[in-house]
Amino acid sequence: MTGINNSWVIRGARVIDPANDLDAAVDVLVREGTIARVGRALQADAPNLDADGLVLTPGFVDLHCHLREPGLEYKETIATGTQAAVRGGFTTVCSMANTDPVVDTPATVALILARAQAAAAARVFPLAAVTQGSWGTQLVEMAALSEAGAVAFSDDGLAVADARMMRHALEYSLLVGKPIVDHCEDPELVQDGVVHEGLTALRLGLRGRPAEAEETMVARDxxxxxxxxxxxxxxxVSTQGSVDIIRAAKRQGVRITAEVTPHHLTLTDEIVARKLNENADAALAYDVNAKVNPPLRTAADAEALIAGLNDGTIDAIATDHAPHSENDKLCEISQAESGISCLETAFSQVYQLVRSGKVTLPTLVSKLTSEPSRVFGLPTGTLSPGAPADLVALDLDATWTVDPDAFASKGKNTPLAGATLPGKVAMTFVDGKIVHAVDRFQQRGAR
Ligand SMILES: [Zn+2]
Incomplete structure (x- = not known):
């Protein structure tokens, strides 16, 4: 199903566009892949698209995902990762630099952009590393990387452990006007910890990663x-203490922004132990798919993260989509890779917070669209006239059951397999083109 020259009048939806403070039943006119007008009863020479009963928002913007290309294509590729993105409603994804090689030269940035141009279903904005090879010892050439298209800098997967290096990185970032993104976990405090340091770790006999490993580094940054x-x-951000530190820093006018993942908002460390009483063999006594860095924390931490979203301390929801192969996870938990394949479940996970009355729908949409775009200075996440027609139509009444085998992502590693979640991404548009539609909407369109 295609519109004529990617043009549509999308009618009948509740349109939520936080960038323009809009939440109303209006039409959206898309002309040649661009938002032309938003308003009531639009008359236009373009095919009608019936979005009755759906919520229409800007396409989601993910500040943090791992597309694994180049070098780790057995885990994910730009093609499969962005296919997963659009199924999850994400039309803009920012890819992390811990590929192989690490993104620390303009040539690697150019390679990612070229592959995205050829194969991506969504818009890809690459991050570059902070230090060469993410070894933490020598800064990258930020100006050249920025020129090549890097939108931010991060050694994600690893912290910038050396405080002097972090200071220099921040100083140099002023010259390019792009943020330094830090994975805050002090390696000296984390050591070989596997899960959150707390009761569950004690009960399971696993080494813990203390909240302070994150909080000391957030405070330092x-x-x-x-x-x-x-x-x-x-x-x-994963702990109550981190939220408190960021809140206090923002009040002082510090240029600090923050993101939170769907899993840290909605899950706790207790799910790591979920498989203990099943008849799995000993090596699989824990749910390795719940192993993630920073680790899942406590219910009190999750509540603090939700409060941080609501009061503006936390700017954005980001997936930290971290696909791994089966072999990466099919081992003893201390040896297993960390990370969750998240792009295809993210919206439904966080929509649970709307269902339970903890976050309003417009706030949630802002944390997935206008706010992340503001943080990285991206041109998407808005329905302003002239913006690219990147849109997502949501069926909030639908429920679905998570089946990792049906993921577009190569990463089947999710602790949510078999879970029933509310809210479904019905249609996704990039540049006015429908790049994803669930069955019952595939028949909709020009009439
Ligand atoms: Zn990270």
Whole structure:
């Protein structure tokens, strides 16, 4: 199903566009892949698309995902990762730099952009590393990488452990005007910890990763951002203490922003132990698919993260989509790779917070669209006239059961297999083109 020159009048939806403070039953006119007008009863020479009963928003913007290409194509490719993205409603994805090789040269940035141009279903904005090879010892050439198209800098997967290196990175980032994104976990405090340091770790006899491993580094980064005047963005905030530190720093006017993942908002460390009483063999006594860095924390931490979303302390919801192969996860939990394949479940996970009355739908949509775009200065996440017609239509009444085998992502690693979740991505548009539609909407369109 295609519109004429990717043009449509999308009618009948409740349109939520936080960038323009809009939440109303209006039509959206898409002309040649661009948002032309938003308003009531639009008359236009374009095919009608009936979105009755759906919620229409800008396509979601993910500040943090791992597409694994180049070098780790057995886990994911730009093609499969962006296919997963559009199924999950994400039309813009920012790819992390811990590929093989690490994204630390303009040539690698150019390679990712070229492959995205050829094969991606969604828009891809690459991050580059902060240090060469993410070894933490020598800064990358930020100006050249920025020129090549890097939207931010991160050694994600690893923290920038050396405080002096972080200070220099922040100072240099001022020259290119792009944020440093830090994976805050002090390696000296984490050591070989596997899960959150707490009761579940004790009960399972697993080594813990203390909340303080994250919080000390968030505090350090906030202070260095204050000192340098640079923009630091805290990846995947997971603890109550981190939320408190970021809130206090924002009140002081520090240029600090933060993201949170769907799993840290909605799951706790207790699900790691879920398989203990099943008849699995001993090596699989824990749910390795719930192993993630930073680890799933406590219910009190999740509540603090939700409060942080609501009061603006946390700017964005980001997936930290981290696909792994079966072999990466089919081993003893301390040896298993960390990460969750998240793009295809993210919206439904966080929509649970709307269902339970903890977050309003417009707030949730803002954390998936306008807010992440603002954090990285991206041109998407809005239905302003002239913006690319990247849209998602949501069927909030639908429920579905998570079947990792049906994922477009190569990463089947999710602790949610078999879970029934509310809300479904019905249609996704990139540049006005329908790039994903569930069965019952595939018949809709021009009439
Ligand atoms: Zn990370």
């Amino acid at each position: 906030a202070l260095l951002a204050r000192r340098t005047g640079a923009h630091v963005h805290i990846a995947h």
